[in-house]
Amino acid sequence: MIQDASRRRLLFGGAMVGAGALLAACTSNEQGPSTAQTKGPEGDNANAAPGKAVTIGFSAPAADHGWMAAITNNAKAQAAAYSDVTFNSVEAGADAAAQRAALDTLISQKPDAIVMLPHDGKELTASGLKAMQAGIPVINLDRAFTQALAYRVMIKGDNYGMGVSAGNYVVAQMKAKGVTNPVIGEIAGIDSLELTQERSQGFKDALAAAGFTVANRRAAEFTVDSGQREATNLLQALPKIDALWNHDDDQGVGVLAAVSQANRTEFIMVGGAGSKAAIEAIQADNTVLKATVTYSPSMASSAISLARLVAQGRGLSDLVELAVPKDITLASETITKENAANYLQLGF
Amino acid sequence: MKATTADPGTRPEIRKDGGDVLRRWWTSEGNEFAGRNLALIGVLVVLVALGVLTRPDLYGDPEWVRNNIFTILQQASAIGVVTVGMTFVIIGGGIDLSVGAIMALAGVWATTVATQSFGAGGMIFTAIAVGVGTGLVNGLLISYGRLVPFIATLAMMVAARGLAASISGKQTQISGNATINGIASTEILGVPLLVVILVVVVAAGWVLLNRTTFGRRTVAVGGNPEAARLAGINVRWHTLLLYALSGLCCGIGALMLTAQANSAQAAMANLYELDAIAAAIIGGTLLSGGRGTIVGALFGVLVFSTITNLFAINNLTTESQNMIKGGIIVAAVLIQQFRFGSLTKLFSRKP
Numbered sequence: 001m002i003q004d005a006s007r008r009r010l011l012f013g014g015a016m017v018g019a020g021a022l023l024a025a026c027t028s029n030e031q032g033p034s035t036a037q038t039k040g041p042e043g044d045n046a047n048a049a050p051g052k053a054v055t056i057g058f059s060a061p062a063a064d065h066g067w068m069a070a071i072t073n074n075a076k077a078q079a080a081a082y083s084d085v086t087f088n089s090v091e092a093g094a095d096a097a098a099q100r101a102a103l104d105t106l107i108s109q110k111p112d113a114i115v116m117l118p119h120d121g122k123e124l125t126a127s128g129l130k131a132m133q134a135g136i137p138v139i140n141l142d143r144a145f146t147q148a149l150a151y152r153v154m155i156k157g158d159n160y161g162m163g164v165s166a167g168n169y170v171v172a173q174m175k176a177k178g179v180t181n182p183v184i185g186e187i188a189g190i191d192s193l194e195l196t197q198e199r200s201q202g203f204k205d206a207l208a209a210a211g212f213t214v215a216n217r218r219a220a221e222f223t224v225d226s227g228q229r230e231a232t233n234l235l236q237a238l239p240k241i242d243a244l245w246n247h248d249d250d251q252g253v254g255v256l257a258a259v260s261q262a263n264r265t266e267f268i269m270v271g272g273a274g275s276k277a278a279i280e281a282i283q284a285d286n287t288v289l290k291a292t293v294t295y296s297p298s299m300a301s302s303a304i305s306l307a308r309l310v311a312q313g314r315g316l317s318d319l320v321e322l323a324v325p326k327d328i329t330l331a332s333e334t335i336t337k338e339n340a341a342n343y344l345q346l347g348f
Numbered sequence: 349m350k351a352t353t354a355d356p357g358t359r360p361e362i363r364k365d366g367g368d369v370l371r372r373w374w375t376s377e378g379n380e381f382a383g384r385n386l387a388l389i390g391v392l393v394v395l396v397a398l399g400v401l402t403r404p405d406l407y408g409d410p411e412w413v414r415n416n417i418f419t420i421l422q423q424a425s426a427i428g429v430v431t432v433g434m435t436f437v438i439i440g441g442g443i444d445l446s447v448g449a450i451m452a453l454a455g456v457w458a459t460t461v462a463t464q465s466f467g468a469g470g471m472i473f474t475a476i477a478v479g480v481g482t483g484l485v486n487g488l489l490i491s492y493g494r495l496v497p498f499i500a501t502l503a504m505m506v507a508a509r510g511l512a513a514s515i516s517g518k519q520t521q522i523s524g525n526a527t528i529n530g531i532a533s534t535e536i537l538g539v540p541l542l543v544v545i546l547v548v549v550v551a552a553g554w555v556l557l558n559r560t561t562f563g564r565r566t567v568a569v570g571g572n573p574e575a576a577r578l579a580g581i582n583v584r585w586h587t588l589l590l591y592a593l594s595g596l597c598c599g600i601g602a603l604m605l606t607a608q609a610n611s612a613q614a615a616m617a618n619l620y621e622l623d624a625i626a627a628a629i630i631g632g633t634l635l636s637g638g639r640g641t642i643v644g645a646l647f648g649v650l651v652f653s654t655i656t657n658l659f660a661i662n663n664l665t666t667e668s669q670n671m672i673k674g675g676i677i678v679a680a681v682l683i684q685q686f687r688f689g690s691l692t693k694l695f696s697r698k699p
Binding site for chain 2: 065066068069191215216217218219221222223224225226227228229230232233234236237239250253254256257258260261277
């Protein structure tokens with residue numbers, strides 16, 4: 001009797017989960033990358049001409065963050081734009097150990113190149129070395145390995161530069177307004193990450209050059225609700241501020257919500273990364289958000305292009321050198337109302 | 349020794365005299381209740397005093413003080429509602445590790461484009477339905493599938509985050525609904541709506557636990573499930589209801605959080621399960637079940653949000669905040685263990 005009831009209810013439970021999954025599929029909001037985040041093989045670009053057919057392996061952490069989702073989508077779309085590229089993506093799972101295991105499988109399949117965004121560059125350096133020793137060139141995407149032998153090319157964003165760009169913008173705005181002793185707030189991302197520390201250091205250094213300091217800094221978790229929470233606390237701690245830098249546009253949705261809930265309009269805010277929502281808000285110019293500094297996931301598309309060239313033994317056609325350079329660090333650009341239209345297509 | 353500190357299985361009887369507040373206050377049972385809550389109120393007073401001492405400039409402004417009180421309460425609101433559900437589950441002898449993930453799933457589902465097209469009503473219905481639905485699945489797995497609560501809700505925690513990431517396409521789902529977003533900025537007679545919701549949920553939870561058969565059964569089931577079964581309580585059905593109740597609280601909490609952030613995200617409400625468990629325990633809920641108070645749990649939540657506020661106004665780091673939080677949890681549980689029995693109880697969870 002109990003057994004029967006138990007089975008029946010379990011079946012019911014299973015059916016509910018199934019129904020949930022089905023409904024989820026119907027209401028899913030999966031989005032592809034905008035075409036501008038990838039570059040098709042058109043125009044007079046000599047590198048675009050089809051070459052030797054190559055297989056590119058790809059591994060990035062599975063994340064529930066918009067930026068990381070865009071990384072994977074961009075890589076996939078960029079690979080699809082080349083007729084001579086076969087794209088072989090492995091799910092990296094939840095942590096460094098899972099990514100290491102996935103990479104071992106990938107290495108054993110002997111692709112012509114591997115593009116890897118590691119969970120943590122330090123933890124995955126050994127995997128990079130292993131692939132390089134197996135004769136597979138590794139394109140290290142965004143999070144740097146500790147050993148130069150572990151990669152053929154590194155392409156990464158400039159976290160320190162992001163802080164500098166945000167700091168420079170704040171300094172310029174304060175000078176334009178004639179504010180000599182501004183109260184500046186900072187909402188950082190996850191504090192234990194090196195990238196967060198680099199961003200904060202860049203911001204601090206740029207402000208220091210003008211004699212400014214950060215009055216209050218709160219670390220959030222790169223999520224909207226943590227952004228809202230920490231911004232609320234920061235605004236409460238600083239009854240009047242002149243400028244605020246938020247490291248991440250995804251969590252910035254929460255920061256902006258906190259700002260409007262507190263009815264605060266007396267300051268300017270700078271974002272980080274360059275999400276589509278942030279760029280649109282800057283264009284609309286009806287919130288405190290006046291600028292954002294880029295950290296674009298389009299770097300994944302570039303990494304695929306570089307991997308293709310390396311695997312085909314070609315160089316970058318605009319450079320004199322015959323091979324692809326070893327290190328490429330992207331510049332963090334500042335998006336304001338004036339140039340927002342140019343960047344909207346790069347927003348993720 | 350009175351029934352209050354004896355075998356948990358006999359505890360429901362003492363609820364019969366619940367009306368005599370004054371006598372309860374001064375009996376040993378009353379002292380336990382008052383003692384613990386007074387201790388928590390004392391902690392809150394100390395925290396506020398620290399705020400006054402360290403930032404006299406801010407606390408000198410009455411308008412700022414009023415805002416700050418509401419800020420602390422608003423920050424406590426969503427987690428407070430979830431903690432009420434968690435307290436019921438823990439008193440009932442279980443644990444719910446999936447509350448943060450359920451909130452994320454409920455929030456994300458309520459803010460998908462498809463759901464938003466049904467307006468605020470559709471969003472509220474979806475969040476509540478997802479919360480209760482996932483809570484029921486937890487309950488079914490635990491009471492009828494005989495899974496250990498820790499495992500069942502751990503599985504739900506992982507699965508619900510996965511489903512939330514899938515539904516949201518890993519993107520932040522912006523809520524364009526003015527009614528939902530307005531929940532965060534609406535005030536009723538000068539009191540923020542979020543705080544009103546918290547008070548209503550806490551009051552409802554208190555009545556449910558202390559003044560109804562459901563509450564007495566919860567204590568009985570958590571204290572001694574076998575005795576409860578022999579007393580004629582349908583333990584499985586009751587356990588199922590407890591997880592559904594926790595899910596309901598998650599649905600309400602998800603709406604509150606969505607309103608505050610004007611959006612939802614698969615990573616939303618990160619580690620809320622641990623905060624809710626910690627708040628419930630600090631508030632005097634026995635981790636092994638059979639005892640707990642709703643008001644104490646609320647004080648537990650308030651202690652955390654007051655600490656966060658204190659650290660923010662003094663510009664101190666997340667690390668130091670977390671270390672102090674950890675210290676408070678350990679201290680509260682140690683005091684509780686020395687007071688109510690051996691430390692071994694902590695590790696002897698009933699299924």
